[in-house]
Amino acid sequence: MKRNEIYIIHGKQYIDMTERLLQEADLAGMIGDREKRIGIKPNLVSASPASEGGTTHPEVVEGLIRYLQRHGFYNLAIMEGSWVGGRTEEAFEVCGYRKLAERFHVELIDAQKEKSVTKDCGGMELHICRCAEHVDFMINVPVLKGHCQTRITCALKNMKGLLPNGEKRRFHAMGLHRPIAHLALGIRQDFILVDNICGDLSFEDGGNPTEMNRLLAAADPVLCDAYVCRFLHYQTRDVPYIGMAETLGAGSSDLDRAVIRELNKPEHAAELPELGRVLKLAEMAEEVESCSACYGYLIPALDMLEKEGFLKNFKEKVCIGQGFRGKNGVLGVGRCTAGFTHHLDGCPPTEQEMYEFLKDYIMETETRRLICDLACIPAAAGQEQKRADYIKAWLQRQGAENVYEDQAGNICWLWSRKKEHLTVFTAHMDTVFSEDTRLQIREEDGRLYCPGIGDDTANLACMLMAAAEAARSGWIPEHGILFAATVGEEGLGNLKGSRQIFKDYGYAADQAVCFDLYREAVYCRAVGSARYEVRVRTPGGHSYEDFGRKNAIAEAARLITRLYENEGRGSGKATWNVGTIRGGTVINAIASEAVFTYEYRSEDSGCMDEMEQRFRKALDETQDGDVSAEATCIGIRPCARGVDGQRQKELADSCRRVLRKYTEREIPDKAASTDANIPLSMGIPAVCIGTVAGAGLHTLEEYIESDSIRQGFKITGDVLRMCVGEQRKESPQD
Known part of the structure; x- marks a missing residue:
């Protein structure tokens, strides 16, 4: 296979497809010596099945191993280090690589546990896992995916899995693109076998797989990534590390001179999702030197919130990244934003944790705003229309x-x-x-x-x-x-x-x-209640000339005294109360009218019935020739x-x-x-x-x-x- 060639095969028999693709590319001829140590670098960014679009299908690697062993290559090692916060051992288990390695007697290396060596990579010193240095021929098996920070991830970026976690963090502090380009000189890729079966074209950790059912083979990682850009309707300038790697001499991005060989035709034309969605979601974040895992969890979390309608009125930026260490702010995710008023701890916090945290923050903010808005709208009983x-x-x-x-x-x-x-x-x-x-x-x-x-x-x-x-x-x-x-x-x-x-x-x-x-x-x-306005009337008169006539206020007071001598019956608590009272006109006139409000309450319906009877009896006892007492019901709240x-x-x-x-x-x-x-x-x-x-x-x-x-x-x-x-x-x- 020549450096300017890209081979493509379509189908659903992934093991057979892989072997045929490698046969056509003459991978065995490219390797040569059967004693060479061959490194196989899949993408196991996290412990998620390949069907979710984030990790390399084990069937592809199985087809690769079958091909190599059939051609006499047995000194093989699968090597990978999951992203910061993930556990490679768990990814090996969940993604099926531990069983695969055992079946074919292939060494399985967790790069997260490897010591590192310092290497000059085109003028930039990088720390690289030692296992990558002890390889004679490196086969890169990336997943063709989208990426929240770099738009795509495929051949060049996949080698980042062979860095220690501290170096991965430093890559983000340096802005990702430049160190990724220099890494192309630090770890040579001899052959690229791209899993384009169902990669998530939006998020690097998967969750939104796009079924493509094809595999790609290439010998030039720069050309491979340039092709991926064109396939996803990006310009190579949209992914700066491609041009940087080309300038460093890691390969060529000249697709005009590339030879694309399709070994067969797809059964159905694949439809690409709307990729601008990720860029729109990214505008909601203020990212400074964030790690892939942290940022890679944030964007899908925002995506879930957007689909559920929570971001409709959300105006704040979510801060994320190492650049916020030691700084203050309002809203941040990850340990680096520990100084923020509202922050989610973790390095990194998971996608679900970010979703729950941001949902709670948005809901709390909306609820608080709604409370404050409503509280300032007058709404006395009977005057609720504005609210x-x-x-x-x-x-x-x-x-x-x-x-x-x-x-x-x-x-x-x-x-x-x-x-x-x-x-x-x-x-x-x-x-x-x-x-x-x-x-x-x-x-x-x-x-x-x-x-x-x-x-x-x-x-x-x-x-x-x-x-x-x-x-x-x-x-x-x-x-x-x-x-x-x-x-x-x-x-x-x-x-x-x-x-x-x-x-x-x-x-x-x-x-x-x-x-x-x-x-x-x-x-x-x-608690049931009955409420009455009681009006007591008498003839009234002058306080001196007509002294001795019945005074409505005094009669009302006697009636109130009778009511307070009331005793509730039934099994529940009973209460009664005179809430307001008014009457009379001037100090030297015998009051002809007094009005008071009275209520009684109980949660026992039998008690309420008896309280009503006693109330009526007290009213009747107040009546005589010169005194009348009338009660108007102004409210009934029933019991159960x-x-x-x-x-x-x-x-x-x-x-x-x-x-x-x-x-x-x-x-x-x-x-x-x-x-x-x-x-x-x-x-x-x-x-x-x-x-x-x-x-x-x-x-x-x-x-x-x-x-x-x-x-x-x-x-x-x-x-x-x-x-x-x-x-x-x-x-x-x-």
Whole structure:
């Protein structure tokens, strides 16, 4: 085979193809002496099967060994060192090379364990593994792949596997291209057998294989890589080390003088993927002297995030590389960015770890921004429209379709193919604060302060993040979730929003989870309440001239005294309270009218019934000829009735497990008055849980703990996945 030739063979019988290709190239004639020590250098960058597109197929190396041994060459050694952070021994095992070496009695050398020698490589001193120096004829068996930093990796770059890990890191500190070019003089490649079966044309560690089913043979590594550039629609100038290696005399990139010999024709024309995607993803990173493993994991992690829609609004750069050692910054991955505010340790961290870390960072940033935006929009009970408009538009931007505002003013999105066996998620939009309350975020000592930020703005934002995750998934369950941002939960809103939701969907709801309060308990019992405005009237008169007439304020006070002598009955706790009182006109007039508000509460329906009877009796006892007492109901929050105890317990226990996972504490059952009262009163299992830590409910100094935001969106996400269960695995859409 001549230096200006490239042979190509197509097919799926990889062992036979290899032997035929080598026969046509006359590899045996090129080697000559049967006593020569022959090095075989595959690409085992990581411990991943060749089918994933990152490593050399063992069938190709088997075909090579069969050919060599049939021609009398037995002094063979397979040598490789995986990338920094990987273990070559594991790659030998996973990729099938240990068994291959044992079957054919070939030496297997882990270059990561080899001592190194220093060698002058065209004016650059490089440290090279000793095993590469003890070879008479080197056969390079790279995978034709894309590369996040150099665009391609094939013949020239594959020899980097025969460097010690410290030298691999130094290559990145020197900018990769120049040392790769000089390495071509340090380790001579006598023959190149290219695995172009299914290499990942985007990422060097595989994961996105492109089926090509062909092998290439070449004698000039520079010409080989120049051909790969043209094949992938790059110019050789796009991969600087090719031109640098040519200048150093390692080979020629002149494809006009090359002779391409195809030994057969492919059955089907292969289609190349869109390769600009990697370059676009690379723009999201700020890379300075990063190692291949670290950077090679980052780009696929960003690719996964981009496909899932997480990078749509992501503007920050992810810093990576040795150039950030000892420096400060915001967001970085790898041990070299240890000084950054948000950083992922590891050398290198894995692709999955980077994906999870960046996803958490993006989700936390989005959740925090959403909390702050919502908290600054006034939303007193009955005046939620501005928040409703914001939420509807926000959900639509996340990809949620058919978001609507219902008759009560709730913002709803149904994530389900059918209107049956639904789980209802609610979080209320309204707060206890009036329209003129100053709403401004203040961050202090790891806390975010703002009226209404905990009740219920943070929980609302975390529920919306779960809805966004559902919308981005590209999947709709058969029996899914109704997301509802509700109105009228606070004060005299009388659970207006929740009533409308379960009026519309009660027939289809199997269970409900309401996100409210803090994450300290599972609120699985409904505190019912009855609220009244009581108006007491008397004739009134002058305080001196008409002294002795009945005073409405005094009569109201007597009525209040009777009410406070009330005693609850039934099995549950009962409370009662006079919240406001007003009456009279001036100091020297006998009051003709007094008005107060009164409520009683209990989680026991029997107790509530008896409290109602006692209230009515106290009203009747107040009436006489000159005194009237009228009560107007201004709110009823029902207790639970007819709920299946086992199903309620299962739902509560499932939510408790989620909370315990993120709080690492015991989570008790408690009773509360929330949106969950309505489904519970209809016999539908329902619980209320919080998603964040905080305090100061219903005060101007209300706050949430900033660090709890990350757990908050994870809690709603886990509850979402818990509720849709195994449906995704079973869905034919997937």
